[in-house]
Amino acid sequence: MMIVKRERLATMIVALLLATSVQAQDLPDGAGKDLVTKVCTVCHDTARIISKKWTRAEWNETVDKMAMRGAMASDDEFEMIVTYLAKNFGKDAASDKGN
Numbered sequence: 001m002m003i004v005k006r007e008r009l010a011t012m013i014v015a016l017l018l019a020t021s022v023q024a025q026d027l028p029d030g031a032g033k034d035l036v037t038k039v040c041t042v043c044h045d046t047a048r049i050i051s052k053k054w055t056r057a058e059w060n061e062t063v064d065k066m067a068m069r070g071a072m073a074s075d076d077e078f079e080m081i082v083t084y085l086a087k088n089f090g091k092d093a094a095s096d097k098g099n
Contacts, residue, residue, distance in 0.1 A: 026046040026050060027046055027049070028088045030084060030087065031084060033084060035081050035084070036084055040071070049085070053090065053091050054086075054091065059090070060086075063081055
């Protein structure tokens, strides 16, 4: 019985690790990507992040809310996250990518 539980646990851990690495691949490269992966994908999948097109102020407000809810990063790291999100998922990011 104990072996079956261990196998299930190992399977779940492997699936979680694979899901995390796949999520990181969904995000564009750039300064802040690793932080977004480390901090934001603890609670959110990348589809939720990618689907947003917010201004820098809106991203900043959202990241502040997440910090108040327990997201773990330094002030400088949160600033890098906001900069990354605004650059890649800002209201103007979609039009910038088409050029």
